[in-house]
Amino acid sequence: MISPRVAFRAVQARVGALRRAVLAEVEDINRALYHVLRAGVLLSVAFILFGFALEAFGAGGLPTQSIPPRRLLVEVLRFTPAGYVNLGILVLIFTPVARVFVSLLSFAEERDRTYTGITFIVLVNLLSSFFVLA
Amino acid sequence: MRAGRTRPRASLLLPRPFAEVMASLEVLLVLLVAAFLAGFGGSFLGIGGGVFLIPFMTLALGLEIRTAIATSLIGVIATSSGAASVYVRDHLTNLRLGMFLEVATTLGAISGAVLALLVDEQLLFLSFAAATLYAGVIMIRTRETAKDRAYRSGEEDHLTKRLGLSSVYFDQEDQGVYRYRVERPLAGFAASAAAGGFSGLLGVGGGFIKVPAMNILMRVPMKAAVATSNFMIGVTAAASAFIYFSAGFVEPTLAAMVIIGVFTGANIGTRLLLRTKAQRVRFVFAILLAALGVLMGLRAFGVAVVL
Numbered sequence: 001m002i003s004p005r006v007a008f009r010a011v012q013a014r015v016g017a018l019r020r021a022v023l024a025e026v027e028d029i030n031r032a033l034y035h036v037l038r039a040g041v042l043l044s045v046a047f048i049l050f051g052f053a054l055e056a057f058g059a060g061g062l063p064t065q066s067i068p069p070r071r072l073l074v075e076v077l078r079f080t081p082a083g084y085v086n087l088g089i090l091v092l093i094f095t096p097v098a099r100v101f102v103s104l105l106s107f108a109e110e111r112d113r114t115y116t117g118i119t120f121i122v123l124v125n126l127l128s129s130f131f132v133l134a
Numbered sequence: 135m136r137a138g139r140t141r142p143r144a145s146l147l148l149p150r151p152f153a154e155v156m157a158s159l160e161v162l163l164v165l166l167v168a169a170f171l172a173g174f175g176g177s178f179l180g181i182g183g184g185v186f187l188i189p190f191m192t193l194a195l196g197l198e199i200r201t202a203i204a205t206s207l208i209g210v211i212a213t214s215s216g217a218a219s220v221y222v223r224d225h226l227t228n229l230r231l232g233m234f235l236e237v238a239t240t241l242g243a244i245s246g247a248v249l250a251l252l253v254d255e256q257l258l259f260l261s262f263a264a265a266t267l268y269a270g271v272i273m274i275r276t277r278e279t280a281k282d283r284a285y286r287s288g289e290e291d292h293l294t295k296r297l298g299l300s301s302v303y304f305d306q307e308d309q310g311v312y313r314y315r316v317e318r319p320l321a322g323f324a325a326s327a328a329a330g331g332f333s334g335l336l337g338v339g340g341g342f343i344k345v346p347a348m349n350i351l352m353r354v355p356m357k358a359a360v361a362t363s364n365f366m367i368g369v370t371a372a373a374s375a376f377i378y379f380s381a382g383f384v385e386p387t388l389a390a391m392v393i394i395g396v397f398t399g400a401n402i403g404t405r406l407l408l409r410t411k412a413q414r415v416r417f418v419f420a421i422l423l424a425a426l427g428v429l430m431g432l433r434a435f436g437v438a439v440v441l
Binding site for chain 1 (some may be wrong): 153181208211212215216219220222223225229230233234237238240241243246296297368369371372373374375376377379380382383384385386387389390393394399410
């Protein structure tokens, strides 16, 4: 016979181990980056397929040129295929940026100064190409 | 950008055959298949797949080269993000090495994309031919055995130690755990800057320079080099892709087809890389690269060869 106290302790230990495992997984930088990259690509593909579906239901023609980010919101709110296809492409372009941003946060959290600095330089380079040159 | 002025550099463009291309569904489907293969090959070799997509779009579909580059850059991001997610999860990617070299590639990419809007087409084709031929030669010459992968004795490079670049990876091919160290970090940094420049200039991921640079110069095992290159090319390409997108060079429908095709291909390519011996497939790709390099070189001198 197992005494209730021993059983309780065993359960407690098991729950604790599970919690630590989950936490370790959540905190793992690799895991975080995996989710960012995966989500970005899946979201992009989903928007594009939604755009194609809108076209198939006659909500407008497929786009022949890129919509500047400034006008994109209007098109998206109007549910035009062009809006959603462009949105999907833009989400994909910004996926690597999100990935760099998440790595920056992770390195900062680990108090790794050297790599926080390196990642910060990469992010600045990226954003400067987005906002200065574009 | 104002509504009536979406193509500010229209005067630089040649007559664009896109409207005719767009008209046929067959062409879009062909592009979908090509993108699938590019995503497959790209994720497997650690390159963006642009080296296959750009020649295909210009030579077989007759697209203007800047449109092809812009579309391919989108494909590079899709390959990278799709493949890197798996490689990162399986700890094949050397994150620190990737971040370190990204500093070089993003700087190179920004200068390259600006150059691409200024230089003429012949130069683009010529530099592309040279880059492709170079990649082909490298792929044939690179071989790697378990002995090459093994950890070497001796003092680590100062910068490698300071940045903690050396790493460990698990190889499914022979079920071995390999601890490797990174050598010549500065030479690798310089090569990555050049790769970034190529990326902005030619719309390719620059992986065909980064993988040999990491593998040969820095002595990173092949699979880790492929995974790390795949991790980096997305960031490099994103820097230039947004410039092309804002300048109106991206054809959304073509890009959408490429994204879907590449995404599917990359999902299969990553699984294959984890399991297979890279050696045999690399040989086939080397021959393909050499052939494409010759074709693009001919095109630079006005000899358009239909694929």
